[in-house]
Every structure is written in structure tokens, then in C-alpha cells.
Amino acid sequence: DTAVSQTPKYLVTQMGNDKSIKCEQNLGHDTMYWYKQDSKKFLKIMFSYNNKELIINETVPNRFSPKSPDKAHLNLHINSLELGDSAVYFCASSFRALNTEAFFGQGTRLTVV
């Protein structure tokens, strides 16, 4: 039973395309996150949703749009992909309070060519 599942694991696409990454968690958590990890392994939070409500929205280009249909799902849609979007994108989930462990998905390696 995968706790936090992301699809796809790998995504290669051309500049200008639109793509989506899906995330689902079966842990009963109420908060989900999207992180971006660049080539130097730096982790940067992008978005956080609590019970389908956007609670953290870092400075991210508006080409990135998260969608949370319910508290178990958080998808990330990216429009007009650019070379600089190439990175590993992680979905994570936790309970609302940060003293609890965040569980991560296996990551999606996005390569824009």
C-alpha cells in the first residue's frame, strides 16, 4: 500500500507544452504539499492545501496551478513549460500541525527539452 503516490514518475516533454502531475495519499492526512527540488537538491515548497483550501502559495509563476478535488488528492498542472521547469517535483502530506511527520511521494522527474 503506497502512502503517497505520484504519477508519472518520469515526464519528458517539449517546451511550450502543458502537463499535469497527479498525487494521491491514503493516510487520512488533511494537508498536502508540492515541493520542487532543483538540480542542486534544494527543496522549495510551492503550494500547500488543507482540506482542499490553499494555505501556502509561494512565489511561483502562475503557469503552475494546483488543484485539490478532495483532501486525498492534489494535482499540479503546468502550462507553457520552460527549460527552467526541469526538476523533481515532490508531493507530500501530513496532518495540519507541523509537529507530525510529512510523508513524501517518490517524486516526478520532469525534463523539458
Next chain:
Amino acid sequence: AQTVTQSQPEMSVQEAETVTLSCTYDTSESDYYLFWYKQPPSRQMILVIRQEAYKQQNATENRFSVNFQKAAKSFSLKISDSQLGDAAMYFCAYGPAGNNRKLIWGLGTSLAVNP
């Protein structure tokens, strides 16, 4: 602003030896949490250990333990009896208490374990 600093970009240890990874943080808050996450080559992020700031006792998880010095704002990770499977990136993270707060991450330390 809250920051997390991992001053060792890379470290190495001989199998079965002990290694300590350093982490310092800056905050004006008194209630918070600290975490060490491991990211092996498989790129899965795995929680290694967690420390609550209000607890004086250092957290331990099997071969992993921390040295939490609240006044010095230091949170180092000690790995005893290192194993080949411990080779990974290790990230230190700071989490302020309360809801809707975000984790602050260090840049990571890449640990190599030599046979």
C-alpha cells in the same frame, strides 16, 4: 527570517564507523520542531528522526541520534555503526509550531559510506 544551515555539503564515513552531520538554525521562536530526512539515490524522502524543542532529551531511533542544543540552535545527527545503506543526502528541516506553517529546509549533506 528563519534559516537552516548545513555547513557540510559532503561527508564520508567508513562502514561500521560513526559520523556526525551538523545543522544549525536561526529562529526567535521558542516552540518548534526539528527533523532529519534522508534521501537515498532512489530519491524517496524518508524521515529519520524528529525532535520537539520543548523536550530536553535528545531523540534516538536505533543507530540514529541527535544532539539538540537549544541555546546554541544546533541539531546534529549522529549515525552509529554506519552501513552502506546509509549513503544518501541528509536534510535538516525546521518546523515552527502552529498550523499552516511551512518547513524550512537546509541545503543537504551528501553522505558517502565507504566499504
